[in-house]
Amino acid sequence: xxxxxxxxxxxxxxxxxxxxxxxxxxxxxxxxxxxxxxxxxxxxxxxxxxxxxxxxxxxxxxxxxxxxxxxxxxxxxxxxxxxxxxxxxxxxxxxxxxxxxxxxxxxxxxxxxxxxxxxxxxxxxxxxxxxxxxxxxxxxxxxxxxxxxxxxxxxxxxxxxxxxxxxxxxxxxxxxxxxxxxxxxxxxxxxxxxxxxxxxxxxxxxxxxxxxxxxxxxxxxxxxxxxxxxxxxxxxxxxxxxxxxxxxxxxxxxxxxxxxxxxxxxxxxxxxxxxxxxxxxxxxxxxxxxxxxxxxxxxxxxxxxxxxxxxxxxxxxxxxxxxxxxxxxxxxxxxxxxxxxxxxxxxxxxxxxxxxxxxxxxxxxxxxxxxxxxxxxxxxxxxxxxxxxxxxxxxxxxxxxxxxxxxxxxxxxxxxxxxxxxxxxxxxxxxxxxxxxxxx
Numbered sequence: 440x441x442x443x444x445x446x447x448x449x450x451x452x453x454x455x456x457x458x459x460x461x462x463x464x465x466x467x468x469x470x471x472x473x474x475x476x477x478x479x480x481x482x483x484x485x486x487x488x489x490x491x492x493x494x495x496x497x498x499x500x501x502x503x504x505x506x507x508x509x510x511x512x513x514x515x516x517x518x519x520x521x522x523x524x525x526x527x528x529x530x531x532x533x534x535x536x537x538x539x540x541x542x543x544x545x546x547x548x549x550x551x552x553x554x555x556x557x558x559x560x561x562x563x564x565x566x567x568x569x570x571x572x573x574x575x576x577x578x579x580x581x582x583x584x585x586x587x588x589x590x591x592x593x594x595x596x597x598x599x600x601x602x603x604x605x606x607x608x609x610x611x612x613x614x615x616x617x618x619x620x621x622x623x624x625x626x627x628x629x630x631x632x633x634x635x636x637x638x639x640x641x642x643x644x645x646x647x648x649x650x651x652x653x654x655x656x657x658x659x660x661x662x663x664x665x666x667x668x669x670x671x672x673x674x675x676x677x678x679x680x681x682x683x684x685x686x687x688x689x690x691x692x693x694x695x696x697x698x699x700x701x702x703x704x705x706x707x708x709x710x711x712x713x714x715x716x717x718x719x720x721x722x723x724x725x726x727x728x729x730x731x732x733x734x735x736x737x738x739x740x741x742x743x744x745x746x747x748x749x750x751x752x753x754x755x756x757x758x759x760x761x762x763x764x765x766x767x768x769x770x771x772x773x774x775x776x777x778x779x780x781x782x783x784x785x786x787x788x789x790x791x792x793x794x795x796x797x798x799x800x801x802x803x804x805x806x807x808x809x810x811x812x813x814x815x816x817x818x819x820x821x822x823x824x825x826x827x828x829x830x831x832x833x834x835x836x837x838x839x840x841x842x843x844x845x846x847x848x849x850x851x852x853x854x855x856x857x858x859x860x861x862x863x864x865x866x867x868x869x870x871x872x873x874x875x876x877x878x879x
Contacts, residue, residue: 484746485746487518487752487758491524494524495524495526498733499527499729499730499734500523500529501530501531501729501744501746502531502745502747502748503746504531504532504748505747505748506533506750507535509535509536509538510765511750511752512533512593513579514761514765515752516533518761519595520658521658525660526599528733531596531665532593532722534718536574536589537571537589539573539574539586539681540585541584543578543777544581544695546778547778548829548874549781550697551575551682551684552681552682553875553878554873556573556574559571560674577774578654580655580656580663582695583695583696583697586677589673590673590704591668591670591672592670592718593668594665594725595664596663597661600660606655610664611631617629617705617721620720620721620724625705626640629650635653636652636653637651647701649700650702650705651666651669652666653666669702669703670717671718682697682699688786689874690781691781691784694778694781705717726745771828771830771878774830777799777800778797778800780798780803781797782794782795782796785870786870787810789866790809791808792807793805794808797829801820802820803820804818807839807861807863818838829875830875830878832877835868836863836865839863840860
């Protein structure tokens with residue numbers, strides 16, 4: 440649970456505010472046909488601190504996040520889950536910049552190529568841009584690892600956790616919303632599989648491709664289902680590279696491991712205008728289906744039960760609890776030191792094998808063996824001057840041979856070994872460093 444959140448919300452009177460230009464522009468672009476008759480002077484804006492009262496009075500509630508920062512969006516999502524009225528129903532949309540998002544109980548060194556993420560996505564030759572950074576994010580819900588970019592729409596549904604909630608309910612909702620679009624996109628069939636993923640078949644007899652994965656967080660009385668939707672990802676051909684860990688054959692993890700599936704776009708176009716139009720159409724179709732399920736006789740009212748929330752919600756002066764949640768998600772302590780216990784074995788290379796166990800991202804013990812299985816080096820957590828955090832090791836060769844992890848000691852560590860020291864080949868060190876690079 441997110442302990443940084445304060446348990447109390449300040450109840451304040453909803454202020455009548457003039458709609459901002461951003462909200463006017465957003466509603467006119469995205470919902471003009473559906474909401475033209477509903478845009479009246481009585482529309483109001485409200486603070487997130489009024490969430491519990493507003494979500495009780497105006498359920499269902501639709502939120503559109505404008506930030507592409509995954510730490511912002513996941514934290515606001517968690518805030519909505521935590522502080523909305525227990526009987527309310529909320530639909531949330533957001534799109535993140537390029538990032539790899541792992542599940543709450545997953546191992547980042549097993550799920551992704553961390554060094555590849557650090558290098559970023561290659562520059563776009565057409566614009567001569569720099570490499571695009573890729574964030575590594577650990578979310579607060581379970582499930583497997585996913586890749587997000589500008590062509591991926593994230594939707595979240597927050598509802599009461601009662602007998603009517605099932606894990607397939609809202610994936611089926613999205614399928615119903617998207618199916619009428621089959622004639623204008625590139626799929627012949629769309630369905631929810633037994634893993635509650637949404638898969639499409641581009642043509643009769645062709646392979647089923649995953650276009651949407653799901654993850655869940657169930658709390659006392661509340662259920663969160665969030666899903667991805669690859670509608671037109673420009674980096675879809677890079678996903679397998681980013682999610683192919685060099686440590687897969689060397690790590691035995693006790694957490695949740697992802698199930699690999701072939702993926703596809705609902706429709707691909709290089710035209711960014713068409714991509715945005717597709718996103719708007721998909722969003723509106725899902726909103727309409729959600730409203731059919733939960734809206735009853737209520738009307739959609741922009742600024743009241745359909746709102747936009749931006750990065751300003753994460754500013755400490757405005758919402759310190761949300762800002763604290765963002766800082767927590769961005770910390771190495773959250774991304775790496777939440778990893779369940781796992782074992783690593785390098786395999787024999789140049790006559791030696793390095794094996795260790797780690798828990799919460801911290802080394803428990805390490806041993807270096809020769810071909811005969813004799814222990815040449817042993818390092819125990821309790822014998823070290825300070826905990827060795829795997830994401831913070833600067834010098835693996837120095838640590839294996841002399842017990843030092845810092846770069847400033849690198850020259851001594853790579854020099855000729857003293858009598859009794861172990862000579863570790865550069866090839867073996869390179870194998871370990873490729874899996875466990877230092878995180879900046």
